[in-house]
Amino acid sequence: MAKSETPLLDELEKGPWPSFVKDIKQAAEKKPMARDLLGQLELSYKEKIGHWKHGGIVGVKGYGGGVIGRYSDRPDLFPGVEHFHTLRVNHPTGWFYTTKALRALCDVWDKHGSGLTNMHGSTGDIILLGTKTENLQPCFDDLSDAGFDLGGSGSALRTPSACVGPGRCEWACIDSLDICYNLTMEFQDQIHRPMFPYKFKIKVSACANDCVAAIARADFSIIGTWMGKIQIDAQEVKAYAASGLNIREEVTDLCPTKCMNWDEGKKELKIEDGDCTRCMHCINLMPKALRQGKEKGASILVGGKAPILQGALLSTLIVPFMKLEPPYKELKELIRKIQDWWDENGKSRERLGELINRVGMRTFLKAVGLKPIPQMVKSPRTNPYIFFWPEEIKKEVK
Amino acid sequence: MAKTDIGPPNYKNFLPPVIQKNYGKWKHHEILKPGLLKHVAESGDELYTVRVGSGRLLSTDHIREICEIADKYCDGYLRFTSRHNVEFLLTDKNRVDALIAELKSKNYPVGGTGHSITNIVHTQGWVHCHTPATDASGPVKAVMDELYDYFVTMKLPAHVRIALACCLNMCGAVHCSDIAILGIHRTVPKPDHSRVPNVCEIPTTIASCPTGAIRPDPKTKSVVINEEKCMYCGNCYTVCPALPLADAENDGISIWVGGKVSNARSAPMFSKLVIPYLPNNPPRWPETVAAVKNIVEIYAKQGRKHERMGEWIDRVGWERFFRLTGIEFTDKHIDDFTLAPNTFRTTTQFKWG
Numbered sequence: 001m002a003k004s005e006t007p008l009l010d011e012l013e014k015g016p017w018p019s020f021v022k023d024i025k026q027a028a029e030k031k032p033m034a035r036d037l038l039g040q041l042e043l044s045y046k047e048k049i050g051h052w053k054h055g056g057i058v059g060v061k062g063y064g065g066g067v068i069g070r071y072s073d074r075p076d077l078f079p080g081v082e083h084f085h086t087l088r089v090n091h092p093t094g095w096f097y098t099t100k101a102l103r104a105l106c107d108v109w110d111k112h113g114s115g116l117t118n119m120h121g122s123t124g125d126i127i128l129l130g131t132k133t134e135n136l137q138p139c140f141d142d143l144s145d146a147g148f149d150l151g152g153s154g155s156a157l158r159t160p161s162a163c164v165g166p167g168r169c170e171w172a173c174i175d176s177l178d179i180c181y182n183l184t185m186e187f188q189d190q191i192h193r194p195m196f197p198y199k200f201k202i203k204v205s206a207c208a209n210d211c212v213a214a215i216a217r218a219d220f221s222i223i224g225t226w227m228g229k230i231q232i233d234a235q236e237v238k239a240y241a242a243s244g245l246n247i248r249e250e251v252t253d254l255c256p257t258k259c260m261n262w263d264e265g266k267k268e269l270k271i272e273d274g275d276c277t278r279c280m281h282c283i284n285l286m287p288k289a290l291r292q293g294k295e296k297g298a299s300i301l302v303g304g305k306a307p308i309l310q311g312a313l314l315s316t317l318i319v320p321f322m323k324l325e326p327p328y329k330e331l332k333e334l335i336r337k338i339q340d341w342w343d344e345n346g347k348s349r350e351r352l353g354e355l356i357n358r359v360g361m362r363t364f365l366k367a368v369g370l371k372p373i374p375q376m377v378k379s380p381r382t383n384p385y386i387f388f389w390p391e392e393i394k395k396e397v398k
Numbered sequence: 399m400a401k402t403d404i405g406p407p408n409y410k411n412f413l414p415p416v417i418q419k420n421y422g423k424w425k426h427h428e429i430l431k432p433g434l435l436k437h438v439a440e441s442g443d444e445l446y447t448v449r450v451g452s453g454r455l456l457s458t459d460h461i462r463e464i465c466e467i468a469d470k471y472c473d474g475y476l477r478f479t480s481r482h483n484v485e486f487l488l489t490d491k492n493r494v495d496a497l498i499a500e501l502k503s504k505n506y507p508v509g510g511t512g513h514s515i516t517n518i519v520h521t522q523g524w525v526h527c528h529t530p531a532t533d534a535s536g537p538v539k540a541v542m543d544e545l546y547d548y549f550v551t552m553k554l555p556a557h558v559r560i561a562l563a564c565c566l567n568m569c570g571a572v573h574c575s576d577i578a579i580l581g582i583h584r585t586v587p588k589p590d591h592s593r594v595p596n597v598c599e600i601p602t603t604i605a606s607c608p609t610g611a612i613r614p615d616p617k618t619k620s621v622v623i624n625e626e627k628c629m630y631c632g633n634c635y636t637v638c639p640a641l642p643l644a645d646a647e648n649d650g651i652s653i654w655v656g657g658k659v660s661n662a663r664s665a666p667m668f669s670k671l672v673i674p675y676l677p678n679n680p681p682r683w684p685e686t687v688a689a690v691k692n693i694v695e696i697y698a699k700q701g702r703k704h705e706r707m708g709e710w711i712d713r714v715g716w717e718r719f720f721r722l723t724g725i726e727f728t729d730k731h732i733d734d735f736t737l738a739p740n741t742f743r744t745t746t747q748f749k750w751g
């Protein structure tokens with residue numbers, strides 16, 4: 001038998017977890033591009049170093065983003081990946097597919113690219129991994145004919161994403177899929193033509209479990225919540241107790257606000273709803289017995305970002321409760337106001353959260369017309385360096 | 399010319415009929431066994447979901463194989479999750495076992511539900527990016543091989559979410575994970591003075607540095623880099639290929655733990671540094687795999703039911719975490735960035751370990 005040319009990568013074909021090396025080899029049977037990717041990757045494994053460089057800007061007609069340019073730094077050894085650009089393709093909201101649509105996508109990619117993908121990239125997009133510059137436009141044209149469009153990259157609105165929500169989850173307080181799709185369609189221009197100081201992300205989770213990590217990963221996070229009492233089905237509570245769930249240890253003791261009371265004798269559960277912070281824990285554990293309050297909506301938080309540049313931030317609460325129903329007029333107005341303010345005041349590569357920190361939350365709130373309320377903070381300030389607006393100070397009388 | 403700005407396909411056309419019918423009217427769900435969810439609608443309709451892990455980097459042939467399975471059992475409907483898993487959606491309870499058997503026979507890991515370790519969110523690494531300090535797919539494969547049993551069972555105290563990013567840009571969702579594997583560079587870019595003047599535009603290169611660490615050097619017509627300011631992000635290499643950053647012997651991996659995203663019980667938390675540096679050791683990164691496994695196993699033993707890793711550490715204290723895991727505490731663990739004092743102890747209350 002011939003000696004393998006990829007002894008290091010071959011090691012990653014072993015073991016029970018699905019092997020990406022097998023997938024690259026599968027594509028390599030048909031595509032020289034994939035074969036050279038395999039070769040270059042083996043070289044990286046040997047040298048413990050990457051072999052890609054960035055280059056000129058590449059893209060498709062009419063768009064400013066959606067393609068990540070990539071060039072090999074060893075085209076002498078691996079001519080097949082001399083260019084190896086990636087297309088970010090906007091995923092169907094909630095990542096639902098028919099096999100027909102998926103096959104259409106595969107057909108396009110077999111025709112124009114390496115035959116390799118990421119399902120999906122960390123932004124949520126479908127990643128079509130690696131093609132030549134001259135294939136980009138024909139590939140886009142065929143994608144468009146198949147009903148797909150590019151996602152965002154660069155200083156643009158990134159492809160919004162949403163949890164599965166009402167599609168399959170009884171805890172959905174809002175229609176995360178419809179909101180996400182509606183915003184995606186509304187803001188097409190901002191996705192495809194970078195015009196902001198930096199990137200802007202919108203993510204929608206339909207409850208506080210936050211299955212798309214909106215609070216940590218989005219400049220504008222929409223997270224479902226409710227008003228009013230948690231609905232208790234006393235019969236089902238008893239059934240859970242009878243089934244062996246230790247309601248005291250697993251539910252009430254772990255309630256962060258200690259607003260639940262479990263009467264072991266009477267097998268009765270009570271909730272002081274005024275103290276509940278709607279964390280979802282009890283509902284997660286007893287989905288048949290507990291249902292959220294009847295009035296549903298979303299909390300809006302802004303400014304989440306990763307460490308580059310000024311350090312990482314989690315999103316902070318600016319609107320405790322907003323009713324969200326099509327056509328989402330109030331929501332879109334708020335997004336536009338925030339983006340306009342950021343666009344006008346942000347320095348290049350300054351994310352929304354950093355701008356808010358630089359100029360102060362009070363300036364942000366005033367600009368977007370939100371009234372300060374205690375829900376916005378964990379506590380009031382502890383330092384005495386208080387700024388007042390000029391109009392709040394009595395002018396000196398001469 | 400092709401149409402632009404058509405947006406993604408409308409998801410409504412991709413929802414299986416049972417979801418279209420019961421949209422927003424789900425009543426409750428159960429995890430029947432690892433990898434199998436049952437959702438019941440108010441109408442009484444039932445939806446079964448079988449979840450399998452994937453390597454994220456998929457060939458079109460592999461996707462076609464997944465399509466064939468979905469055609470056979472699920473009338474051609476399926477979905478992916480945000481953590482790169484594949485979900486087969488079906489209504490016929492009697493077909494579930496056959497589907498799972500077929501998936502297992504084709505080596506798809508069935509699991510990733512409830513108190514398991516689900517798929518690792520990760521980035522591109524040496525497969526496609528220009529600034530990685532480590533590979534992504536390789537370490538993920540090696541770690542998941544070792545933790546496989548935790549994917550196909552649900553025996554942990556709570557969910558454990560692992561994520562990997564191959565450089566500080568952190569394109570994966572790592573910073574709020576129970577365990578984060580983060581590639582780090584430790585050396586500044588090394589300007590190739592003979593090439594910089596020819597292949598790079600100096601003003602653009604200078605402007606690309608987020609920390610202002612790059613100055614022009616009139617003597618060489620190249621640039622110099624201020625070692626104290628550089629935080630090894632690789633931005634300059636993006637615009638100037640004559641500023642290579644990667645360093646085979648010094649690049650490596652750091653490990654962070656105790657983050658969470660969900661608001662259940664405790665508020666969302668960031669991951670905190672526990673191991674500042676492990677060497678890159680392809681193809682299977684044994685040091686990283688062992689470090690992650692050690693942390694998981696100690697948490698599995700010590701954590702109380704429903705307690706996420708960060709909640710467990712908050713309860714027992716970091717001093718005990720370091721004792722139990724045997725991980726060495728160093729000056730790297732003490733923050734020295736802007737808000738460092740927020741992480742210092744300002745009370746006499748501490749544990750002996």
Ligand code: HEM
Pocket residue numbers: 068070086120121122123127305306307308520521522526527528567568569570631632633636
């Ligand atoms: C200076 C800063 C940054 C640079 C130069 C940069 C560069 C890149 C590049 C070149 C890619 C494409 C990788 C590839 O497909 O080859 C990428 C992907 C990505 N970046 Fe960044 N990035 C930066 C900061 C960030 C930050 C701060 C975040 C998020 C907080 C982020 C999120 C992402 C995501 C989600 C992807 C997709 C990754 C995937 O799906 O594997 N980036 N970035």
Ligand code: HEM
Pocket residue numbers: 382383384
């Ligand atoms: C303009 C700013 C400030 C002024 C004029 C000021 C003034 C004072 C005065 C007069 C005392 C009492 C000293 C005594 O007992 O004889 C004091 C005590 C104290 N101040 Fe301030 N202070 C200021 C800012 C702050 C800030 C920002 C903090 C902390 C965040 C702070 C923390 C304290 C503490 C901890 C004490 C001791 C209180 C105690 O004995 O319980 N001060 N300050």
Ligand code: HEM
Pocket residue numbers: 164168169209210211212213284427435478479480481556557559574575576657658659660661662706
């Ligand atoms: C049947 C559907 C689902 C149920 C019942 C469910 C349940 C939950 C629960 C109970 C939590 C909170 C965990 C905690 O106690 O901290 C959670 C968190 C989460 N779920 Fe789901 N989930 C579902 C679907 C999904 C899907 C489809 C995804 C993504 C693909 C997902 C991703 C996540 C993530 C990322 C978190 C946050 C984890 C963190 O705190 O770091 N979930 N989910």
Ligand code: HEM
Pocket residue numbers: 122123201215216217218219303304305306307311312313314315563567568569570571572573574578579580654668669670
């Ligand atoms: C262990 C170190 C960390 C790693 C590896 C990491 C990684 C990441 C990654 C990969 C993302 C990107 C998500 C995306 O585009 O979808 C991200 C986003 C984010 N990270 Fe981290 N992070 C770390 C530490 C932190 C810390 C310490 C904080 C805060 C103090 C933080 C706050 C955030 C926030 C708020 C986002 C949302 C961001 C956005 O889209 O820009 N991270 N992080």
Ligand code: SF4
Pocket residue numbers: 163164165169170171172173205206207208209210211212
């Ligand atoms: S965020 Fe809430 S509503 Fe959305 S899928 Fe997760 S648990 Fe369900």
Ligand code: SF4
Pocket residue numbers: 254255256257258259260271275276277278279280281282283663
């Ligand atoms: S939702 Fe959270 S805070 Fe509210 S009662 Fe349940 S466990 Fe307590």
Ligand code: SF4
Pocket residue numbers: 521522523527528529530531563564565566567568569570
């Ligand atoms: S984390 Fe860094 S190295 Fe990895 S894909 Fe993102 S930018 Fe590239």
Ligand code: SF4
Pocket residue numbers: 586587606607608609610611612623627628629630631632633634635643
């Ligand atoms: S690696 Fe980043 S911080 Fe260092 S010089 Fe280059 S751009 Fe500046």
